[in-house]
Amino acid sequence: MDDKLLVAQLQDKRTLDKAFRNLMTQYKERLYWHIRKIVINHDDADDVLQNTFIKVYRNIHNFKGDSKLYSWMYRIATNESLSFIKKRAKSQQIESEELQQQLVNNLEADVYFDGDEIQRKLQYAIAQLPQKQQLVFNMKYFDNMKYDAISEILETSVGGLKANYHHAVKKIEKILTQA
Amino acid sequence: MTTEELKHIAAILAEIQKKGSGFKTPDAYFDEIENIVTSKLFVATLPKDSGHETPDDYFKEVESSVLSKLKNEQNSSQDQTIPAGYFDNLEDKVFARLAQEKKPKVFSLKKYWIPAAVAASLLLFVTIYNSFAKKQTLQLTEVEAWIEEGNLELNSYEIAKLYTDEIENININTTLDAYDLEDYLNDEISEESFYN
Numbered sequence: 001m002d003d004k005l006l007v008a009q010l011q012d013k014r015t016l017d018k019a020f021r022n023l024m025t026q027y028k029e030r031l032y033w034h035i036r037k038i039v040i041n042h043d044d045a046d047d048v049l050q051n052t053f054i055k056v057y058r059n060i061h062n063f064k065g066d067s068k069l070y071s072w073m074y075r076i077a078t079n080e081s082l083s084f085i086k087k088r089a090k091s092q093q094i095e096s097e098e099l100q101q102q103l104v105n106n107l108e109a110d111v112y113f114d115g116d117e118i119q120r121k122l123q124y125a126i127a128q129l130p131q132k133q134q135l136v137f138n139m140k141y142f143d144n145m146k147y148d149a150i151s152e153i154l155e156t157s158v159g160g161l162k163a164n165y166h167h168a169v170k171k172i173e174k175i176l177t178q179a
Numbered sequence: 180m181t182t183e184e185l186k187h188i189a190a191i192l193a194e195i196q197k198k199g200s201g202f203k204t205p206d207a208y209f210d211e212i213e214n215i216v217t218s219k220l221f222v223a224t225l226p227k228d229s230g231h232e233t234p235d236d237y238f239k240e241v242e243s244s245v246l247s248k249l250k251n252e253q254n255s256s257q258d259q260t261i262p263a264g265y266f267d268n269l270e271d272k273v274f275a276r277l278a279q280e281k282k283p284k285v286f287s288l289k290k291y292w293i294p295a296a297v298a299a300s301l302l303l304f305v306t307i308y309n310s311f312a313k314k315q316t317l318q319l320t321e322v323e324a325w326i327e328e329g330n331l332e333l334n335s336y337e338i339a340k341l342y343t344d345e346i347e348n349i350n351i352n353t354t355l356d357a358y359d360l361e362d363y364l365n366d367e368i369s370e371e372s373f374y375n
Contacts, residue, residue, distance in 0.1 A: 024213045025213060032209070037200060042204060050215060118191075140180075173188070173191060
């Protein structure tokens with residue numbers, strides 16, 4: 001369905017509920033995987049995904065159409081995920097980076113992770129990157145998103161994103177080579 | 180960065196890319212998301228306030244009310260205390276009571292001479308009155324029943340005062356003997372009536 005039509009239906013109270021269900025169906029998997037790579041754990045990803053949709057529902061009337069609906073929702077999902085990590089880290093009185101490393105270390109016992117040794121090492125390497133590089137790397141490397149789209153979501157220039165991705169790749173390769 | 184470029188600068192990463200992230204979800208996880216979110220949104224629309232209210236200043240007085248209640252309970256529990264050593268000789272007391280109750284009841288006329296005398300006086304008075312008043316149609320048993328039912332709300336002193344002349348004219352010694360009186364009282368007046 002065309003974004004403009006969907007947004008119009010979402011902003012009309014008479015069609016909101018039906019349109020919102022369509023919106024969830026259309027974006028649930030993409031948003032889930034984006035969130036999952038940040039929070040690592042399935043249950044947490046599930047919570048964040050639900051909160052993301054609830055936030056979309058409550059704020060859809062504020063959506064002006066300056067960016068694509070898809071980018072706007074990704075931005076909400078990204079903020080929700082990062083807030084979740086920050087909050088969880090604060091409750092454990094540790095830094096966000098430390099928490100992410102803990103989460104990655106738990107992957108071996110995670111029933112919803114079926115990656116092999118090298119895939120686990122890759123997650124461990126990603127967790128050691130600065131937050132922005134992690135986001136760029138995940139969106140480009142796993143989801144093969146275009147820089148333009150990432151730029152709209154993260155509100156960063158394409159040039160900056162390319163630099164971020166390049167640095168991320170080099171660091172990860174180095175970590176994997178050392179391991 | 181193209182795949183070729185990636186291969187060139189990071190061969191291992193290029194190799195892992197084909198495998199994906201390794202994350203997976205529970206079976207049919209994506210089938211239910213819409214319903215779950217819709218339910219959550221519905222729950223969020225429910226009022227947070229239960230609607231219950233308290234009387235004015237209720238919370239200001241809660242401490243005093245609780246303390247006062249505790250004090251009352253403490254006093255009440257103190258009232259229910261028993262004398263020291265009460266249970267030590269309770270068995271002996273119970274057996275003593277049982278032994279007492281087993282003894283045959285001896286009815287002593289001496290103990291009840293005042294009510295017996297009053298009853299006898301009344302009986303005599305009624306008998307004499309009945310024999311002299313020919314027009315009187317009441318039977319003695321009817322009068323007794325009437326008195327036993329509690330209709331005569333006079334004590335012995337009031338009766339004696341009311342019928343001073345009549346009683347003075349009665350010579351108990353000449354008309355009643357003690358054994359007859361005892362027999363009469365045993366037969367006609369219940370023992371319980373003396374305890375009341």
